[in-house]
Amino acid sequence: MTSAVEVFEHPALTAAASSLASLRAAAGRLGVADPVAALRHLDCSPSAIRASATAVDAGALAVTSAQAEFRAGVDRAETGGSTETFGTWADTVDGQYATAARAAATTAALGTRIAAELDELAVSAAKEVTRIAASAEPSVTAVLTGDRSAEVVSAVSSACTAVVRAVAAKVASLSELAAELEPLTARSVQLS
Template identity: 70%
Template structure:
């Protein structure tokens, strides 16, 4: 059987370390600890790359805003109509709002990537420790020992792995509040 591949390398390593526990779990009908890891799989590097792209876009919008403002000031000093100045101020405000929103989105992306990375690494370490603690019971189950003590130890280890993953996923709910503002357009163009 091939080793499962995850987006996050720590989870791939954990899956390898949980392989025997997974096999033992399958033999006794306990929850699959490797399948539980899928709920935390993520790619912080992809999120960071996206955040960098958004940040670069924010810089471009800021630069365009500066150029636009320069053109507006030149247009206003040339005796242009007052209406142009009002329109220009509106557009300039939209540029500024878009640049701020893009910069805030990029900062949030970096924070989310860091939190997901931290969570995947810490959960991987924790579930590997659980698997290590159950190694003797896992070996016994794999040798066809179905005594209540070893079956219970394997089942408890699998349940603990699932609980660690559930707690990790639940801890991400705090990020949802930060994502909420991104569901509405940052700027309403006139």
Template identity: 75%
Template structure:
């Protein structure tokens, strides 16, 4: 049986170590511990790459803003400098706001990627320890032992894996709170 592949390498490794527990769970009708891991799958490296791209975009906007400001200063020395200056200040403020919003978004992306990575690694460590603690009972079930003690041990380990994953998922609410301010447009262009 091929071990499932996850986006996060720690979860792929954990799925491989949970394979015997998964097989035993299937024989006794317990929850699939590997399926539970799917709820935590993520790709922090992709999020980090996206955050870097947003940060690079912020730098470009900041550079464009500086070029724009230089052009405004040059143009304000001409005829209708007051009207042009007011308009230019508005646009310049929008450039600055867009650059700040992009930098903030990039910083949040980096934090989220790090937190998701830590979450996946810690969950993997915890569920592997749970599987290891039930290994004797798993081997017994796989050898067709259906005694109450071994079935209970395997079922308990599977339920503990599901609870561990659920607790990790619940901890993601802090990430949602960080993302909430980013759902509104950062700049309203005039």
């Protein structure tokens, strides 16, 4: 029996899907939950998140550099006899630069940490579901060869349920990460 390799964004989940191929086939014959489909709920690309965080961090450095140049220009303008109004406006803009740079740096750091946590979560889930599938292998083989005894059917069904529950538990842990992202949805700086 050959089946197409299921490809995920996360390589550990692709490997886990491959390990679950026989369990999936047995599940299909019995009409129980597809264990590979459950993995889709955890699919992620930590490398893409890391790349985005790196880009945001580079942007933070650019804003910090622009702030320094702006501040130097303001200092030159203020010492050249500029009015007090200009100084007040310049201080406001300077503060906005600093706020934007801090927000970008915070976002980049959070992105890097979230990528690491998602990576760890996917790897952990892959290991767990692979162990579940391995423990059910004798019953899976029996089902695939036509055995429909209550014992093997129950073992395959239980393994599929265990995979779905393991994935659901990992997905539930994502709510904490989502809560950390909430503050990033608000505008951090209102430019003058």
